[in-house]
Amino acid sequence: MRDIIKMVVVLAVLGAFSGGGLALVKQGTAEKIEYQQLKFVKGPAIKEIMEGSTNDPLVDRFKLKDGDVERSFFVGVFDGKANTVAYETFGKGFGGDIGIMVGVNLDTDELLGVGVTTHSETPGLGARAKDDPSFRMQFKGMSLIDPFKVKTDGGQIDAVSGATITSQGVCAGITASSEFYKELKPQIIENAQAFAK
């Protein structure tokens, strides 16, 4: 009997200490990890979209509540005007969710650029949506208000060859994002102004 109690106590105490210690480490590193993820996962896409901006969009960011979800917006300042934001949206791809960074001009609602952040698509096929610039460059200058569709669905976007589902996912993700963009636009403009210099 004493043996059993000892076993339970030792295991429980060990588990408690382990849990407590890990919670501390997690808390201590949370902020650093968030920034690292921004820099290495979303950073390259944001940098490419915001090329030529005079600020650092990774630093000049704000969050807005859209129903239950919190969305991050990255502000790009061009010629002293904070008229560009980038945000991330998700579309359903072939192998799971595709994260898409969308840059949009607040004055004209035109897309400044699109970049893929995270995905689990097939290397060499769906993954080309991220690696092949000719696919994502098509979106540049298009109006975010119109729905995006690939040409096989009667739309305007050339799908990545061999990766129609991936391309459809990217289009659907961007189209879906125009919903919350329209809804939040007044708040986005208001928040973005704070970063103008």
Added chain:
Amino acid sequence: MTETTLVQEFTKGLWKDIPPFRLVLGLCPILAVTKAFGTGFGMGLALTFVLVCSNVLVSALRKIIPSKVRVPCFIIIIATFVVIVELVMQAFTYPLFLTLGIFIPLIVVNCIVLGRAEAFASKQGLGRSILDGLGMGIGFTISLSVLGSIREIFGAGTWNGMEIFGPSFQPFTFMVEAPGAFVCLGLMLAIMNLFGTE
């Protein structure tokens, strides 16, 4: 078992019992993360940290831990340190964390760590356990770095990202794939046996 000196406790991990070659333990991460010098070296450091820390705790608690539940206790201790490594790596060396991926959490079930806890630290004093963990960890790091270097130099023509052969070099891509790892490991094992026969 004859009494060994403290120096021997440390140095046995470097040559006599060098983990991947002499003990032939922990081969799964070895094959997977040695595509390049950097990843192998990073994995080695992560494992060394876990090995030393878990050896310290297991050795310090060896009289308290009931023998019937020793393995669950070891696993809790090891898993704690592995998660710490994972979080710290994410916070400071994010690209390395991305390339190592699943192999960091898999250190929990790495047989070297559990093997040392079970076979050594749970029976020996604190000082010897630290030296044992340090020696084994450094031995593992050296093995992974050497294997990673060989595979990277021949497979990609670079070392730690630096070009060494110039543009005319045709990479021997077989080396960076899984079969190349087996062949390379086997050759290294053979060479070590040639020199170190008892």
